[in-house]
Amino acid sequence: MTSTTEAFTERLRDLGAQGEVVEFVSEVPTAAAAAAELSCEVGAIANSLVFTADGDPLLVIASGAHRVDTRGLERALGVRKIRRASPEFVEEATGQPVGGVGPVGHPRPIRTVVDRALAAHPTVWAGAGSKHAMFPTSFDELLRITGGVAAEVART
Template identity: 65%
Template sequence: MTSTGATSALERVRAGLVGAGHADEIVELATEVPTAAAAAERLGCPVGAIANSLVFEADGAPLLVVASGGHRVDVRKAARHLGVRKVRRATPEFVFQATGQLVGGVAPVGHPAPLRTLVDTALADHPEVWAGAGVSHAMFRTTFAQLVTLTGGDPVDVGQ
């Protein structure tokens, strides 16, 4: 992605946050933080307080799972909750098409169209959580309740 594309993704996230009445608390970091562990280290928070925005295919349709960085997503639990046959990790191309953002920086907001979303209840264990802001070097501070509201997602235990 060009720097203009990255700026556009970041600005779409910022607009999504502000449009939803959320504080613009995007923090741009000096280096990329493509993993929950790297983000937690940089931000000085527990890895479980990192809200990973992961895109899956649920019977072919995009599904956003905002998962705690402290565990892996149990796709069988997600499929049972949704009442679909299969949930599988999406390809980078599918992720970009659904979100307009690249893997490693996907945000829970700022997508071209709303995505069906599950928000991991494990994030509620943390008074503040950090989510990607559309690029791999930016994060924003929020709460579990705000994530549920921002995404219109279903709170679900999705962890393995």
């Protein structure tokens, strides 16, 4: 296990999360690649996407089958503008690289929204703080460990 994965695993244990971190030989840069590696549906991949919401970090944990509807989220969250964050902003806010951002383990709490569509999957796979690692969890556990709120994040 890498030191990054060990630290992430320790954070999961501190939060009482049940899943074990799985490390891959190569990067899993997309939801489709992760789903293929894990033999699961793309919709069961929980992408941790960082945006800016009126300048503040916003973490959206979206189903891999969805594209985030930022305008809909602006209305739902009562913010003026949501934009995709730069890689530098992502790393500063999360302490993790783009493509490997996990739902927890950030230097400071980040406002978090969890895609309701993930509830349709008994097991969802989320990033584990590195481009080579993921962990199994559930929709309810994601809400609990992130302190996030459930929302529709995709265009319907």
